Amino acid sequence: MLSALFILAVASPVEELPEIKFRALSFNEPVIELAIVDAQKPDANGSASKSSGKDKNDSPSFVPLKVYNVSLTEEKKIHYADGRLTFYKAITNPDGTTTLSPFVDAIVPAPDSSYIAIISGSSDKPTLQLVPDSPEKMAAGSMRFFNVCKTRLGLNFPGLKKVLQPGEDLLYQPPVKGSDYGQGQFLLTDEKGEWNPAGGMRWIQLDDSRTLWFIVPHYNDPCLVMTRGISERVPTAEEIKQAKEEEALKAKAEKSSKKSAQAQVK
Secondary structure, three states: OHHHHHHHHHHOOOOOOOEEEEEEEEOOOOEEEEEEOOOOOOOHHHHOOOOOOOOHHHOOOOEEEEEEOOOOOOOEEEEOOOOEEEEEEEEEOOOOOEEEEEEEEEEOOOOOEEEEEEEEEOOOOEEEEEEEOOOOOOOOOOEEEEEOOOOOEEEEEOOEEEEEOOOOEEEEOOOOOOOOEEEEEEEEEOOOOOEEEEEEEEEEOOOOEEEEEEEEEOOOOOOOEEEEEEEEEOOOHHHHHHHHHHHHHHHHHHHHHHHHHHHHHO
C-alpha cells in the first residue's frame, strides 16, 4: 500500500506556477550583477536559504543577470512563487559554495504577462517597479514617460498637456510625421505652486521604434530635470505572430515531454 502511494506521489504532476516575462533596467547604477531563480525547478525552494555546503554541488541553481542603465536586458521568462518576482545577489563563499541573498522584489500585477522591471534607489534601499510591456500596447512611434521625480511633473508636448504624479507613467503617441522632428517641455512647480520650465527635449519621430523616457531630478539644480531615453525597434505584426507560434510549439513540446516522463514512471 505504501509503495503504491509513493509511486502515485512521484507520478503526480507538480503544480504549475505562474510565469512572468520581463526585461530589466537599472536606473541609478551603471550595472548591477544579480541572479534569478525559476521557482518551478526542484531545488528552487532552498535556493534562497542555502548558505554553505561541503562542495559546489550544494550551491543553489540560478541564472546570472547583468542589468544595465543604458539598455534593457534580453527577455527572461521564469516561474515565480508567492506572487512576487525576486532578484537576488549571488555571494561566493570561501569554501566555493554560493549564497543567494534577496536583493529586491515586487508583487507581479498579473500572471503570464510581460513587464519592464525597473530597479531604482540606492544599493542598500533598492526598489523594483514592474511596468506592463507589450508591443501590442505600446505601438511603434509611441513614447512612454516615467516620472521618477519626487514631485509633480508637467508635460507640454504636441497634443499633450498633462501633469504626472510622482511614480506615474503615461503613454504618448506624438502627432508628428515620421522622420520629422518634434519638441516638448517639462515643468515643475515653485514654492508658490506656479509652473515653470524645467527642461525640454527634441526628438526625431521614428515609425518603427518606441521610446521609454525616464525623467529624473537634475543632480545639481532642483528646479531642473534630466531625461534618459531608451529606444527599441518594435516587431511587425507578422513577426509577433511568428514568435507566438514558435512559443506555442515549444510549450506543446515541453508538455508532451512531461507526459512522456510521467508515463515512464508509471
